Amino acid sequence: MAKTLFEKIWDKHVVKEIPDGPSVLYIDRHFIHEVTSPQAFKGLEKRGLQVFRPKQVVATADHNVPTLNQHLPIKEELSRIQVQTLTENCKKFGIDLYGLGHPYQGIVHVIGPELGVTQPGMTMVCGDSHTSTHGAFGAIAFGIGTSEVEMVLATQCLMQSKPKLMRINVDGELKTGVVSKDIILYIIAQISASGATGYFVEYAGSAIRSLSMEARMTICNMSIEMGARGGMIAPDDITFDYMKGRTFAPQGEAWDKAVAYWRTLYSDADAKFDKEINIAAAAIEPMITYGTNPGMGIGVTGHIPALSEIEEKEKPSYEKSLHYMGLEPGANIKGKKIDYVFIGSCTNSRIEDLRMVASFVKGKKKAAGVEVWIVPGSKQVEQQAIQEGIDKVFAEAGFMLRQPGCSACLGMNEDKIPAGKYCISTSNRNFEGRQGPNARTFLASPLTAAAAAVTGEVTDIRELI
């Protein structure tokens, strides 16, 4: 029978089916971090349990770590206790931890792929909704809550109902200045912040196939922002080239065997999807969000929808959103002044993102009054940037290169955008208060963010390249 990519992997991982209920799904790899794991370990201890398969768990500290002076003890007491608790739990339960100071430390969704832990055909979970990132390798990867973290620690399994399947085909060539972040912001703007709820999404089509692994990760990362449980892309030579030789990737004969299996991971020609969407790559402009959910996005030359373009029953939520953002319905977004630029997060903090920004800003300076934070996704990304001299390009432009972590994406540590200020951000969420109480977020690509850093306002990157 013809199967989708998703079904090929799912079917191989079902331990048991419960009649009229969920399936028991086996989990190959489990990432944990300091914020959503402590209560799960407490639960295990309360039940007197050990971690069932500690070698299938990988831990890092990312959400709550400072991005300056990481060699010093964490100043904020609650954050310090949370990070220490992770260290103690990993030690007690025999889990490998890439914590602060470790050369592998970084954002969980950046380090998994760069270490080769993330592999095609796997089932992977983490107590973080952006676990969908790993789907870029042709894995079933999704975010879970803390009770589920406890289940996986205790049994390496989860109770899951099979989601519906959606395929989004993006075909054709991207226009100049348009990158993968624009593709995913465009898709979310088309189908809304809840348009894929209940679905697992496969991204396909020639425009997707042409993307690098970093660019594919950006797309899969934001699947959750349209409600999808996860997103995935069939693995191919681009995937295998990226993975080969990475620390935890298979080596030698095992590698050849793995690749032979991975080559079978694609949706069969006559496989059925519950929903299919087709998008022309040429229709996509550099994108930017204007509202308080990631579905509220427009082309950078477009206008914020006027009230007359909004459905009656959605008007109260829409007006609340624009009021928060301090924007007028019907206005242009281009030319809007910004105060902060944040280039980072599990969406866009990989070496390719930093290179993209550096190649644009080389020889340019940031606009007066604008603060620019570049937060690399991992120690390895940071090291690579220094080796390539990208750190000097940033320094000359007046951009601040900080240390790895989730940082201002969610403002859990001290990296917060002040109340009322506008931040153009390469992260994934523009929710109210996400980057700090009353902070205002415009989501965009690293290129569009870099352009704004130089001009001090929302800018069409195509006018500068």
Add this chain to the structure above:
Amino acid sequence: MSAINTVVSSIVPLPIENIDTDQIIPARFLKATSRDGFGKNLFRDWRYENDSEAQPKDFVLNNPTYTGKILVAGKNFGCGSSREHAAWAIKDYGFDVVVSSFFADIFRNNALNNFLLPVIVSEGFLQKIFAATEKDAATQVEVNLEKQYIKITTTGEQESFDINAYKKTCLLNGYDDIDYLLSIRNDIEAYEAAK
């Protein structure tokens, strides 16, 4: 955890769409290492002005007219982050049921794992609940899990809701998934051996 079956209560209406988990509990309050006490920061930035202790009167949780064990919210409730702290905060505040026309998947699972019942109603029925409460804030709503219906007691209007049979049994009896998964450890080991 304690089982749930029937809840009869007045409701707290929150007719806003796409309420994300950053609104339910902002990230800066996720630094705890226990599950307790999140209720005091539920909807923190809507309940308190500019991160101060001042409570704006126009937010529904600050309005003593509206109380109850049932939170009723606009569609796509709980979107965003996977933080289970959102479900903990709602439960800790004192709600046993959340009603919406649409829930984000991860939030729904988290709610079920914490014996906070997510009830999905039609958009039309959701509006009827809001209308009934606007007319009379004391309007009682009955949620019956065993029989799978939700009813506005003053008007008698009701609607049935879906929940999978396995989860329903868990909620009615106070079982959780870990108990079940631990009971099938032999199956899990057999699966690993065959892999």
